[in-house]
Amino acid sequence: MTTTVGRDPRRETLPAVPGTARVSPGHRVVVVGGGIAGLAAATGLAERGVDVDVVERRPYLGGRVGGWTVPLPDGSRTGMSRGFHAFFRQYYNLRALLARAESRTGSPLLHPVADYPLVDAHGRLDSFRALPRTPPWNALAFALRSPTFGASALLRVAARQALPLTDVRVPDVYAALDHLDAATFLDRVRFPEAARHLAFDVFSRSFFAPPDRFSAAELAVMFHLYFLGSAEGLVFDVPDRPFHTLWEPLGAYLADHGVRLRTGVAVERIDSGPDGFDVHAGGATTRADALVLATDVPGLRRLVAASPELGPPPWRERIAGLGSAPPFCVLRAWLDRPVDATRPAFLATGGRPPLDNVSVLDRYDADAAAWARRTGGSVVEVHAYAVADGDEPAVRRETERRLWQRLREVYPETRTARAVAEHSVWDADCPLFAPGSFGARPGVTTPVPGVVLAGDGIRVDLPVALMERAATTGWLAANHLLAGWGTAGHELVTVPRRGRNRALRALAARYRTRPGEGGRVAGEHVPV
Incomplete structure (x- = not known):
């Protein structure tokens, strides 16, 4: 097939x-x-x-992308999972698998999300809506219109240090960057502190690790997969079913x-x-x-x-x-009143620990939407991707308390909401790419x-x-x-297995061949 x-x-x-x-x-x-x-x-x-x-x-x-049901106070059962998952359009081999399932249903399993905004600690909002799909114009347009980046910050970036991002090849990129952590690499690139919380830290934490414990090579692969290597665009799809x-x-x-x-x-x-x-x-x-x-x-x-x-x-x-990544927490609440109608299905956050994102499930999940229509409430989920302090009972209680606090800061209308039901998931079973x-x-x-x-x-x-x-x-x-x-x-x-721009590839090649740069990768090559 x-x-x-x-x-x-x-x-x-x-x-x-x-x-x-x-x-x-x-x-x-x-x-x-x-x-x-x-x-x-x-x-x-x-x-x-x-x-x-x-x-x-x-x-x-x-x-880890499966789900189960949990009871609600009214005696019904509803879906629960380990949190939001973004099905990007460059996930070709995953989508080929889902196509087999769609041959049984006769209808698509995934539906587009219009945007996934990113908000920092000062309330500055970045958006992926209406960006060009083709690299490098997608990343350039994102940077220029960003309130946390802009043209002046772009000019301060250390261009030579950033060149590995323009021609990512696997496994070569690991020889160049795997010895560095993502935070150190971003320091070398002179990536703006405010913008890095959104454009990079959010993504590194989606691998369930803080930037100082995450390989810079994995960060570069991520940048290639989602930004400079693919012309599928920067938005994604989600399932409408639990x-x-x-x-x-x-x-x-x-x-x-x-x-x-x-x-x-x-x-x-x-x-x-x-x-x-x-x-x-x-x-x-x-x-x-x-x-x-x-x-x-x-x-x-x-x-x-x-x-x-x-x-x-x-x-x-x-x-x-x-290695295993630090514990994560997913806290889902069934609220007795709706969140503001303008809230997106998914919001990523930077600089608001321990909160990493907020999902409004009744915007896209049929199960949650039915509950919201029936009760007049809403179903909201908050995530802490990497809880460095562990998952002891006291840490869990404090983390969940702070997640609630951050939700009320980001979505003030939830300050007066009551949780009709609340379920949390804690685990520490994701790989760590140290x-x-x-x-x-x-x-x-x-x-x-x-x-x-x-x-x-x-x-x-x-x-x-x-x-x-x-x-x-x-x-x-x-x-x-x-x-x-x-x-x-x-x-x-x-996605293409090398950078898309010939001039940038030539510059990156000069960087890769400089003596004393990078490290060495050991281990077998996996043929495809």
């Missing part, structure tokens, strides 16, 4: 390795993890005739292809032998010819530690050394024949991030196993 996505004429298609249309009978794969990465891998395998089991410890599909129903059509699609979906079941350990693998989960053992380990980072660490026969010691040490960590990050392929990895914490030498990295590694995991069986894989699509 080939799905055409995107409007950027320079987007790149990575052709699938050729082979037979379907795998020979008898190949069975267990996919551990039913998040985006696991679902992409299962789709890629099942469409080629592989016998697939998906085992997910949560009681629902979607992983996340606890978002993945149901894809689950039905997989079931149609013979995939067995087991949710609410954790894999305890994996035993390996000369003829395959025994996967122990929920009191049952499943025999598999191959495995896709598509868990989150803590889950991957636990599973490998509990499976002493799986992999050689150096690889196991790399898995054990994977400075210097890229070389040790495990890739899709492993030293264990028949075992591949997938997920947003897995290395892949393409300019992808977040949900798109999860989807891309899932497709790559499936492709690697299929290639081993002589079966055709699936094509991938990516």
Whole structure:
């Protein structure tokens, strides 16, 4: 199946390795993890005739982009999730996965958000509305019309230090910048303090890490993916259905292809032998010819530690050394009165710790909108992406109190609102892309024949991030196993893998070749 996505004429298609249309009978794969990465891998395998089991410890599909229901005081149940997710239009491989679900529903799952404003501590507002789509004019127009940036600040930027942002190539950018943290890099670039809270800090914290613990190379990849590398535009789409129903059509699609979906079941350990693998989960053992380990980072660490026969010691040490980002908090409240009608669906904030953004769910979520119509209230959500103080009970209480305080500052009409219901989510299961960590990050392929990895914490030498990295590694995991069986894989699509402007590329090349600049990246190259 080939799905055409995107409007950027320079987007790149990575052709699938050729082979037979379907795998020979008898190949069975267990996919551990039913998040985006696991679902992409299962789709890629099942469409080629592989016998697939998906085992997910949560009681629902979607992983960290899944959802569940919670009770409300009136006796009804409503959707809850881990917070807002932006489906950018350059998430080509994720959208190819969702296209399979849409083939079941007959209608689009995603709908556009008109804008996602950014507001700083002084109330200055930046907007992505009506910007040009084509780089570099998109980033230039954003900077020039920004009240926190402007032409004078643009002239003060250290141009030579900023050149790596204009020609991002993976993994080359990691050799140049992975030894730096994002905050230090922005200091070197002389990026305006006020503007960095919006244009960069907001995005780095969306990776669930503060800028001083986030790799400058990852920041550069982010800048390329969302700004200078893509002509898909700077706005995004969101699902209009709650996340606890978002993945149901894809689950039905997989079931149609013979995939067995087991949710609410954790894999305890994996035993390996000369003829395959025994996967122990929920009191049952499943025999598999191959495995896709598509868990989150803590889950991957636990599973490998509990499976002493799986992999050689150096690889196991790399898995054990994977870092997790600080805890995050999502606080959702069902208010007894509406927020102002002009409030956007999503607002990013800078310089207002611990608040990182505010979502008004009844602007886009059908479940929340129905509740708001029924009660005359509104459903509001606030996020703290990276709580550096931890998640002890006292820290949780104080963080949630301050989130409420910040919400009332940003949206003053909520000062008199009463929360009819309130639910919060705390977790610390996102990958940490710390400075210097890229070389040790495990890739899709492993030293264990028949075992591949997938997920947003897995290395892949393409300019992808977040949900798109999860989807891309899932497709790559499936492709690697299929290639081993002589079966055709699936094509991938990516934003251009180098800077779009020839003159800027030439200048960036001179910067990269200066002696003494940058560092060195170790570790395997993951072929695509």
